[in-house]
Amino acid sequence: MIDITKHEEEPQPSATEEKRREVSRFSYPYYHLETALQVARILYNQAGGKASFAQLASYLGHKDESSGAFIAKAFGAKLFGLVHIQTQNVSITPLGERLASLQPGSQRDLRLAEAFLNVPLFREVYKRFQNSTLPSTREGLLNILQSTFGVPSKRAPVALKMLLASAEQAGFKRADPNRLIHPVPAGLMEKEVSLEAKAEEREPTGVPIPLTQTSQTGITLSKVHPAISGFLQELPSEGQYWTENQMQRWLDAFNAMIKALYPTEEKLK
Secondary structure, three states, X not given: OOOOOXXXXXXXXXXXXXXXXXXXXXXXXXXXXXXXXXXXXXXXXXXXXXEEHHHHHHHOOXXXXXXXXXXXXXXXXXXXXXXXXXXXXXXXXXXXXXXXXXXXXXXXXXXXXXXXXXXXXXXHHHHHHOOOOOOOOHHHHHHHHHHOOOOOOOOHHHHHHHXXXXXXXXXXXXXXXXXXXXXXXXXXXXXXXXXXXXXXXXXXXXXXXXXXXXXXXXXXXXXXOHHHHHHHOOOXXXXXXXXXXXXXXXXXXXXHHHHHHOOOHHHHO
16 A cells, blocks of 8 residues: 655746656646645635735745745646636635535535546546556556656656545545545435535525515616626525625625615715
């Protein structure tokens, strides 16, 4: 059995080394899944879901956004499908938000597995060994990464370390340390996906308001600005609950929208 108890993070190659090295056929991160989850949790809990590169670098404890380690963490989180990167901003994805907020359980296990399989190299290795055991030695795995998946020899040790660490963190080695087994059984997976689909169909439920209904203030709801209707649809369904953070973000955004759509007389002067 391969020892993967140590998950220390690898130093990033210099720009010169990057130019010299070969390119892998399949993308992989320089940091494991838990580091990507840290990026998502910081965006979710401290940044309201979106931050500039400079802000996120500061939150992660880096000197500035030009840090090679920071860039590797941000783009690693992108490979796992936890963040979007656009120009100089990083925003959390629905998957990242779920993993930052879900409690331990089958739903979280399902999302962790999804994040692991989002990484091209990890997904290909999983497909290759889905019905068989992994090579019994580290050297055997390194050879497979190089010969079958085109990982350059100098970078194969890093790719292997991130693969095994992330597989363990996502639960793929829970049932058998010598195999990659999906952490959620097929039957339970179908059940969870079905429950989630039904929940999405119900959103927004609560108490439906007919478009022609007139409110107590005499305003016909069909005349309400579409942006407000859209925001109301973001409210949780009956029996579902928000965290304090989610509620505050919704209230802040709704308040800003109302001020923009319906300025006061003072603002118009």
